Amino acid sequence: MKITQKHLSLGKLARGGEYGKDTAGKTIIINTHKPWEFDKPPVRIIIHWIGPYPGQAVSTPWNWWENGSDGGGVRASAHFIVKDADVIQCLPLNEVGWHAGDSRNFDSIGIEVIPMNIEGEFSKLSIDTLKLVIQHIRNEIGNNLKLERHFDGVQEKDCPRFYTPLSDMVTREEQYNHVPMQGQERWEKLKLFLNDWKPE
Numbered sequence: 001m002k003i004t005q006k007h008l009s010l011g012k013l014a015r016g017g018e019y020g021k022d023t024a025g026k027t028i029i030i031n032t033h034k035p036w037e038f039d040k041p042p043v044r045i046i047i048h049w050i051g052p053y054p055g056q057a058v059s060t061p062w063n064w065w066e067n068g069s070d071g072g073g074v075r076a077s078a079h080f081i082v083k084d085a086d087v088i089q090c091l092p093l094n095e096v097g098w099h100a101g102d103s104r105n106f107d108s109i110g111i112e113v114i115p116m117n118i119e120g121e122f123s124k125l126s127i128d129t130l131k132l133v134i135q136h137i138r139n140e141i142g143n144n145l146k147l148e149r150h151f152d153g154v155q156e157k158d159c160p161r162f163y164t165p166l167s168d169m170v171t172r173e174e175q176y177n178h179v180p181m182q183g184q185e186r187w188e189k190l191k192l193f194l195n196d197w198k199p200e
């Protein structure tokens, strides 16, 4: 696994900036002097999907967070974006990201996965890469970081939808094998696989 590092630049909303006005009343980004750093080491890893937008490159969400539609960026970020064998790191591991929609931003590392279809299914290769990224994070921060979904937060967002109870899709493979699964079962199975490793 090769991680491409492309950190969000200083001075953008995703790194702690805020909208304000300049003396002429024009909207600008203020408070951009410093990214937010974690007060204490993160305790969880939160998994997301960039959805429902299959087929994007890993750099596409990065570019949106960084630039938005007006070059100023948007207040969204995560530490990693995964698609198949590609990984891009968008924030250093000591910085707070804007992905969880709740206070978990301040104690978590966020990983976005680009799905292989609009239902949000992760490709086998993406899942293998995700596992390596999780191992990397645990090696860097600590082996006890637990795995959660965006869904597990206060908003119960449908993220990553295919691996939540909000997905009622049955895949072709499941139909073929006569083992239709619920989104929650898929998550339990995915989590078992991702957690099945030995610390270095």
Ligand SMILES: [Zn+2]
Binding pocket: 047, 048, 049, 099, 150, 157, 159, 160
């Ligand atoms: Zn999410």
